[in-house]
Amino acid sequence: MDIDELIELVQLHGKSIYGFCYKLTGTKEETDDLYQETFLKAVELRHKMDGSRNPKAFLIAIAVRLHKNHRRKHAWRQRIAPTVVLDDAAANKTASISREATPEEAVLSLELRTMIQDAAHHLDDKLKLPLYMFYTADMTVEEIASALRIPQGTVKSRLHKARQTMRSVLEVDSP
Secondary structure, three states: OOHHHHHHHHHHHHHHHHHHHHHHHOOHHHHHHHHHHHHHHHHHOOOOOOOOOOHHHHHHHHHHHHHHHHHHHHHHHHHHOOOOOOOHHHHHOOOOOOOOOOHHHHHHHHHHHHHHHHHHHOOOHHHHHHHHHHHOOOOOHHHHHHHHOOOHHHHHHHHHHHHHHHHHHHHHHOO
């Protein structure tokens, strides 16, 4: 695969990969870094990429591996020298309120969205990654299995388990 074909892939799949990176990281700064690192790694590995064998799954797999490596390094650094982590995402969250919605509806919608995001964020990576890949990157079960290098049945069971876990968390949290 040459650079022109890679540029075309960025144009085709860039938005969904960026959205997936955002779901993994949660902040714009970390998302931008992961997104950029993903495509830099794709440039390095373009000789291994086959345009006919689902390049989107290949790019998502790169993002997943980079994210896991970053988390592993961060955990290692925290064990050596713990630091206080500020949650800028929670402080900077703003609601996108539509003009037709009442203030009550906007608040309830934001609260529900926040509850869902928190429930998904607290899932184990084995459950969270397939869930994000399925719903934010619009990948099929087969594509997820290929990207994570696991059987399709495992992807299906993890999606099912993630949905069950989120449902139980949301039922407990709701009045």
